[in-house]
Amino acid sequence: MGELKNAFNIGCPNCGLQKICFPTGLMRADITRLDSIVERKAPLHKGDHLYRFGENFDSVFAIKAGVVKVYTLTNQGEEQILGFYLPGDVIGLDALSTKHYQCNAVALDTTSVCAIPFDQLEILSMQIPALNHQLFCLMSKGVNDGRVHSEILSKRNADQRVAHFIWNLSQRFLSRGYLHTEFRFNVLQRDVAMYLGLTPETVSRILARLAKDKVVNWKRKEIKIFDLEGLRDMAGEKAHVQEMEKDLNVKLG
Amino acid sequence: MGELKNAFNIGCPNCGLQKICFPTGLMRADITRLDSIVERKAPLHKGDHLYRFGENFDSVFAIKAGVVKVYTLTNQGEEQILGFYLPGDVIGLDALSTKHYQCNAVALDTTSVCAIPFDQLEILSMQIPALNHQLFCLMSKGVNDGRVHSEILSKRNADQRVAHFIWNLSQRFLSRGYLHTEFRFNVLQRDVAMYLGLTPETVSRILARLAKDKVVNWKRKEIKIFDLEGLRDMAGEKAHVQEMEKDLNVKLG
DNA sequence: GTTAAAAATTGATGTGTGTCAACTCAAATT
DNA sequence: AATTTGAGTTGACACACATCAATTTTTAAC
Numbered sequence: 001m002g003e004l005k006n007a008f009n010i011g012c013p014n015c016g017l018q019k020i021c022f023p024t025g026l027m028r029a030d031i032t033r034l035d036s037i038v039e040r041k042a043p044l045h046k047g048d049h050l051y052r053f054g055e056n057f058d059s060v061f062a063i064k065a066g067v068v069k070v071y072t073l074t075n076q077g078e079e080q081i082l083g084f085y086l087p088g089d090v091i092g093l094d095a096l097s098t099k100h101y102q103c104n105a106v107a108l109d110t111t112s113v114c115a116i117p118f119d120q121l122e123i124l125s126m127q128i129p130a131l132n133h134q135l136f137c138l139m140s141k142g143v144n145d146g147r148v149h150s151e152i153l154s155k156r157n158a159d160q161r162v163a164h165f166i167w168n169l170s171q172r173f174l175s176r177g178y179l180h181t182e183f184r185f186n187v188l189q190r191d192v193a194m195y196l197g198l199t200p201e202t203v204s205r206i207l208a209r210l211a212k213d214k215v216v217n218w219k220r221k222e223i224k225i226f227d228l229e230g231l232r233d234m235a236g237e238k239a240h241v242q243e244m245e246k247d248l249n250v251k252l253g
Numbered sequence: 254m255g256e257l258k259n260a261f262n263i264g265c266p267n268c269g270l271q272k273i274c275f276p277t278g279l280m281r282a283d284i285t286r287l288d289s290i291v292e293r294k295a296p297l298h299k300g301d302h303l304y305r306f307g308e309n310f311d312s313v314f315a316i317k318a319g320v321v322k323v324y325t326l327t328n329q330g331e332e333q334i335l336g337f338y339l340p341g342d343v344i345g346l347d348a349l350s351t352k353h354y355q356c357n358a359v360a361l362d363t364t365s366v367c368a369i370p371f372d373q374l375e376i377l378s379m380q381i382p383a384l385n386h387q388l389f390c391l392m393s394k395g396v397n398d399g400r401v402h403s404e405i406l407s408k409r410n411a412d413q414r415v416a417h418f419i420w421n422l423s424q425r426f427l428s429r430g431y432l433h434t435e436f437r438f439n440v441l442q443r444d445v446a447m448y449l450g451l452t453p454e455t456v457s458r459i460l461a462r463l464a465k466d467k468v469v470n471w472k473r474k475e476i477k478i479f480d481l482e483g484l485r486d487m488a489g490e491k492a493h494v495q496e497m498e499k500d501l502n503v504k505l506g
Numbered sequence: 507g508t509t510a511a512a513a514a515t516t517g518a519t520g521t522g523t524g525t526c527a528a529c530t531c532a533a534a535t536t
Numbered sequence: 537a538a539t540t541t542g543a544g545t546t547g548a549c550a551c552a553c554a555t556c557a558a559t560t561t562t563t564a565a566c
Contacts, residue, residue, distance in 0.1 A: 072404070075489060080404045094400070096393035102400075122386065129379055136375075139392035140349035146399025147347070147355075151325070151333045153406035154450030158523065189544070197407030199524060204545055220532085236328060411553065443513070452554060457515055473562080 030128050037124060038062075039115040050091070050105040050113065057095035059115040063087050066111025067186060070103050081195040083145070084108075084187055088176055093139050109186040153197050156236055161196040162206045164235035166216055170225055181225045189218075283381050290373040291315075296365045303344070303358040303366060310348035312368040316340050319364025320439060323356045334448040336398070337361075337440055341429055345371075346392050362439040406450050409489055414449040415459045417488035419469055423478055434478045442471075
């Protein structure tokens with residue numbers, strides 16, 4: 001078929017994201033089998049949709065490059081933004097229970113993805129326990145991420161939300177081995193505001209203060225973090241409080 | 254061993270909740286195998302914990318009777334309430350990716366549960382594709398529920414949140430085959446307020462108005478719904494708007 | 507049944523963030 | 537380069553809900 005030989009066409013065995021998509025317990029032979037069912041898609045452009053609400057669910061997607069916004073529309077037609085996904089993230093697993101995608105997923109930047117047909121993935125996972133376990137983990141992580149988002153929305157004020165967003169983003173870049181104090185993030189502040197349950201005006205004012213205080217500078221598509229510690233404190237991030245509580249519970253019976 | 258013969262000791266093959274816990278595609282023989290690994294626990298009393306944050310993950314729990322509150326503690330020591338679970342719900346699956354429970358789960362009422370050791374469940378699910386698929390579905394549903402909660406928190410006002418909570422609760426009773434316009438719900442309004450990101454005062458005022466307007470009466474542990482339609486409208490529930498949007502997308506290309 | 511503690515109710519007041527509007531700046535288009 | 541469009545910024549103002557406080561009702565304990 002004369003497939004393209006470029007960065008968008010690397011097989012799983014050679015993909016730098018392999019450890020992120022399916023990190024644990026997979027033998028090299030398993031990776032090869034997984035690789036054989038993966039469809040490497042041509043790059044998506046800004047505004048292209050990976051899937052839309054209600055479409056038949058056929059594949060999950062692993063992101064190799066770019067950013068993907070996942071959102072639904074409320075009955076008033078507003079976007080409810082559920083997350084921004086980066087290389088190594090896997091999306092679409094939430095469609096599983098209904099056989100229809102429950103959200104819309106759109107590229108915000110030039111984006112490269114692998115599509116993995118779910119029926120084949122499910123069959124393969126029945127043969128490779130480590131892969132099955134990994135799928136469970138991915139979904140379990142999805143549940144937890146949703147809970148963190150809920151906590152942000154229900155318990156933190158606007159300053160904390162914005163600070164947490166940037167801090168969390170930085171941690172995600174860090175965990176992927178990217179520079180985490182200075183990076184490109186081609187997402188509209190308007191979208192970030194929606195994600196955080198705030199207005200663009202409020203986010204703009206907070207970013208202005210963060211810049212003035214030399215904590216973070218977010219101009220255009222570039223984010224520079226000067227004071228990661230300060231940012232984390234401002235976010236009200238939990239450090240290790242829950243661990244302490246656990247010890248306390250033990251003492252109290 | 255002289256096991257108790259009572260309502261708390263029914264095996265899966267005879268359990269009325271069988272279709273809710275693991276509804277689709279399981280043969281009777283599969284149910285029997287599942288049944289053999291299920292540990293039927295003695296009833297929990299109000300205030301008893303099923304598990305606590307940080308404990309080693311060993312089992313998921315299917316709720317047979319009662320109500321369970323799932324929550325975490327924020328760094329200021331406030332409860333972040335993530336959900337209230339009813340008979341037929343399965344909880345604890347979010348602990349999977351870390352091997353430690355990520356939340357606390359406490360009985361709010363006399364509650365009966367089945368504990369299912371996850372290592373055994375995982376082995377069994379590798380042998381029964383329908384069971385494995387069902388586990389995927391349960392987690393997928395967990396992700397979606399979290400997203401609905403996020404939407405409530407970020408997009409709806411106090412009236413809509415309270416109305417949606419009661420309406421949704423009613424739907425859950427309906428889907429379990431219970432009376433859904435008049436039911437017992439032994440949860441503090443204070444807890445519901447926390448769950449909705451509101452204060453007890455605000456919830457109390459809204460409930461007072463709902464009672465005055467003859468929409469819902471929630472006194473003590475009893476909820477009576479007089480106007481389910483009105484409640485749904487007040488909740489801002491989406492009816493079938495997204496379906497319409499989908500059609501629109503098709504037309505627009 | 508009596509008492510104590512906790513939850514819910516109701517009113518008065520405060521404030522964080524939304525809303526509205528005008529303006530500046532950047533990016534895309536011609 | 538000029539023009540248009542949309543994003544981001546900044547200020548003035550409004551309001552939904554939080555906060556604080558006092559009282560009543562319900563639940564739990566003895």
